[in-house]
Amino acid sequence: MKTKTLKKNKVNVVTLGCSKNLFDSEVMMAQLKANKFDVEHEARQDDSEIVVINTCGFIDNAKQESIDTILRYADAKKEGQVEKVYVTGCLSERYKAELQTEIPEVDAYFGTRDLPRLLKTLKADYKHELVGERLLTTPSHYAYFKIAEGCDRPCSFCAIPLMRGGHKSTPIEDLVKQAESLAAKGVKELMLIAQDLTYYGLDLYKKRNLAELVDRLSDVEGIEWIRLHYAFPTGFPMDVLDVIRDRPNVCNYLDMPLQHGSTRMLKAMRRGTTRQKTEQLITDIRNTVPDIAIRTTLIAGYPGETEEDFQEMYDWVEKTRFERLGIFTYSHEENTHAFKFEDDVPDQLKKERADTIMELQSGISYDLNQQHIGKTRKVLFDRIEGDYFIGRTEYDSPEVDNEVLVKKSEGYVRIGDFSEVMITNADHYDLYGKLTN
Numbered sequence: 560m561k562t563k564t565l566k567k568n569k570v571n572v573v574t575l576g577c578s579k580n581l582f583d584s585e586v587m588m589a590q591l592k593a594n595k596f597d598v599e600h601e602a603r604q605d606d607s608e609i610v611v612i613n614t615c616g617f618i619d620n621a622k623q624e625s626i627d628t629i630l631r632y633a634d635a636k637k638e639g640q641v642e643k644v645y646v647t648g649c650l651s652e653r654y655k656a657e658l659q660t661e662i663p664e665v666d667a668y669f670g671t672r673d674l675p676r677l678l679k680t681l682k683a684d685y686k687h688e689l690v691g692e693r694l695l696t697t698p699s700h701y702a703y704f705k706i707a708e709g710c711d712r713p714c715s716f717c718a719i720p721l722m723r724g725g726h727k728s729t730p731i732e733d734l735v736k737q738a739e740s741l742a743a744k745g746v747k748e749l750m751l752i753a754q755d756l757t758y759y760g761l762d763l764y765k766k767r768n769l770a771e772l773v774d775r776l777s778d779v780e781g782i783e784w785i786r787l788h789y790a791f792p793t794g795f796p797m798d799v800l801d802v803i804r805d806r807p808n809v810c811n812y813l814d815m816p817l818q819h820g821s822t823r824m825l826k827a828m829r830r831g832t833t834r835q836k837t838e839q840l841i842t843d844i845r846n847t848v849p850d851i852a853i854r855t856t857l858i859a860g861y862p863g864e865t866e867e868d869f870q871e872m873y874d875w876v877e878k879t880r881f882e883r884l885g886i887f888t889y890s891h892e893e894n895t896h897a898f899k900f901e902d903d904v905p906d907q908l909k910k911e912r913a914d915t916i917m918e919l920q921s922g923i924s925y926d927l928n929q930q931h932i933g934k935t936r937k938v939l940f941d942r943i944e945g946d947y948f949i950g951r952t953e954y955d956s957p958e959v960d961n962e963v964l965v966k967k968s969e970g971y972v973r974i975g976d977f978s979e980v981m982i983t984n985a986d987h988y989d990l991y992g993k994l995t996n
Contacts, residue, residue, distance in 0.1 A: 569597040570681075571607035571641075573632075574696070575625050576615025578703040578752050578788070580648055584613045585693035587647075587674055592694055594683035600696040605635065609643045609681070616650035616722055618890035625650045626662075633664035645669065647677055649722040671723055672708075691737040698941055700975035701748035701784075701957065702741050706734055706772065710754040712791060714818075715829045715896035716861065716889065719754050726755060728763045731772050735779065742781030747975070748939060749776065749785050750956060756790045757799075767796040777806040783977065784939065786956055788814040792840055793831040800847040810953040811848055814883075816856040820875030821868040824861055829896060834875060841879060852954035854883035857916065860909030861889045862900035869912050876919055882927060883960050884920045886913045921987045928961065928985035935995055938963045938980045940972045948972050950980075952990075963990045970994040 570591055574584040584600065591598045599607070610632045614625035625648075632644045643666045651658060652670035659668060669677045675685040695702055709724040710717075738749060751773070753759065760768025769787075776785055785808060787799075792815055803809050819825050822833040844851060857872065876884065888909035891902040940950035941957060947964040950972075955961045963980055965972070972978045972994065980992040 566597060566606050567608055568595065569599070569607040570609045570611060571602040571605075572598060572600050572611050572613065573628060574600065574613045575628060576613075576617065576621055576649065578750070579705055579754070580613050580615060581696060582693070582703045582705045582752065583648070583671070583674075585696055587611070587613070587677070588694035588696075589689055589692040590674065590678055590686060591681070591683065593686050593689055593692075594678070594681075596681075596683070598694065600694075605640050607641060609645070610635075610641050611645045611647060611677070614646060614648035614650035616648070616653045617718065618887065618892070620890075622650055629658070629662055629665060633662055636664055645677060645680070647671075647673065649719075652722045653718065691733060691740060695744075695746075697957075698975065699745050700939065700941075701750065702746045704734075704738070704741075704749040704751050705729070705753060706751055706756070707753035707759055711758065712755055713829045713831075713896070715827065716858065716892065718892045718895050721894055723754060726758050726762060728759050728761070728768075730763060731768070731775055734772065735775050738776050738779045738782060742779055745781075745975070747781065747783045747977075749782055750788055751776075751785065752788045754789065756787060757795050758791065767794065769796050770798040770802050773799060773802045773809060774806065777802070777808050783808050784810050784953060786810045786812050786814075786953075788956065790815040792817060792837055795840060797843065797847070800844060803851065804848045811851045812854070812954055812956070813844065813851060814854040814956065818856070818858050819861070819868075820857075820872035820879075821864075824864060824868050824872070827863060827897075828858075828861060834871070838875075838879070852882035854885075854956070854960065855881050857884070857886040858889050859886055859912040859916065860904035860906075862891075862897055862903055864889075864904055864912075873916065873919065876916060877923075880923050880927070881920070882954060883924075884916075885959065886916045888913050924961070925985075925987045928987070928990060931982040931990055932985055933982065935979050935981050936963070936990075936992070937977055938965075938992075939977050940965075940974055942974060943967070948974075950978075961988050961990060963992055965992055965994060 572584050574581050588598045615621040635641045636644050646665050647669040651668045655668045678685050707728045709726045710720050711726040936952045938950040940948050950963045979995045981995050982990050982992045984991040
């Protein structure tokens with residue numbers, strides 16, 4: 560029995576998982592809006608006739624969150640709080656048959672490349688003229704910018720190719736047009752994302768073409784920051800470093816997931832590299848762009864990881880002193896190469912190892928942050944929280960990296976604007992400062 564009046568043709572899009580999923584939701588929302596739907600992202604009021612859940616299927620915790628969200632809206636449908644529930648994204652791509660059996664209350668399941676079919680189910684047209692158009696869910700001054708879909712890498716632990724398919728680059732000309740459109744709407748920062756940024760262009764241009772893409776994007780008027788996320792270390796296109804160094808609106812920032820510091824583990828993970836090659840790559844990057852901030856992510860507890868392997872990773876992190884670092888505990892994923900191995904590192908030990916690395920990184924981050932004190936940094940302000948304006952330097956990406964806090968009582972800035980900030984204090988993950996302009 561219905562408990563409330565639902566708004567006809569109103570769609571609530573719920574996004575789980577990574578920035579690539581968020582990008583897909585924004586594209587979907589633009590298509591729905593063009594088809595005269597009233598569309599909201601993660602609506603605060605449960606008055607939508609239709610809910611579309613864009614799921615994540617990457618690791619256990621993400622899968623569970625997606626399943627819990629589906630169940631929540633399946634229950635809401637039973638109680639008359641929503642009429643239609645549709646599920647799309649990575650979990651649906653990977654486990655469609657199982658989900659259809661286990662949660663039949665969902666009206667339809669769609670995969671990662673099924674947007675036209677989803678729209679058709681909603682009696683909407685897929686408008687080809689809208690390709691590249693999005694309804695931004697981020698603050699209006701920055702946007703995630705997907706340059707390729709899928710992945711061709713053979714990493715043993717990763718299920719992304721199962722869910723997203725092979726690597727497919729978007730042509731440079733299309734991406735430049737998208738960037739121009741975003742700049743016209745007030746976007747100042749583009750965060751380039753792909754499952755594998757460094758593979759960009761091989762399928763279209765028969766060469767790694769990330770450097771040319773970034774160079775062309777940096778010419779787009781209005782784009783003041785370009786940030787590179789998810790670069791694979793093997794086959795890294797060194798010419799992109801010259802672009803980072805020479806173009807003032809390309810941030811001195813590189814997100815490069817390295818996964819481990821032990822050659823034995825890297826081989827088992829099928830990463831195509833060694834610790835020695837990785838160390839040389841980092842040295843070359845820092846020599847070419849001395850002021851660069853490198854963000855990496857690691858995995859603790861991969862099958863067969865010994866105390867010696869973990870100690871080697873710890874020593875490597877201690878020696879390398881990454882500016883930014885995160886670590887996941889290994890998740891045993893069906894149909895991956897690693898699934899045939901015994902998941903032999905206990906969950907508690909995985910967590911202890913991850914915590915040990917993060918404790919080490921916290922000290923490294925504190926030491927590096929002290930070096931900012933007394934210096935003036937260009938800061939992009941994202942939001943207001945309590946008594947502070949909160950922003951970021953070029954060395955920091957939203958939600959995962961350090962922030963700069965400026966007291967509201969000491970001046971005024973508009974959200975989405977850049978200001979010069981003198982750094983006066985620093986702790987493990989935050990900088991504090993005063994406006995100088």
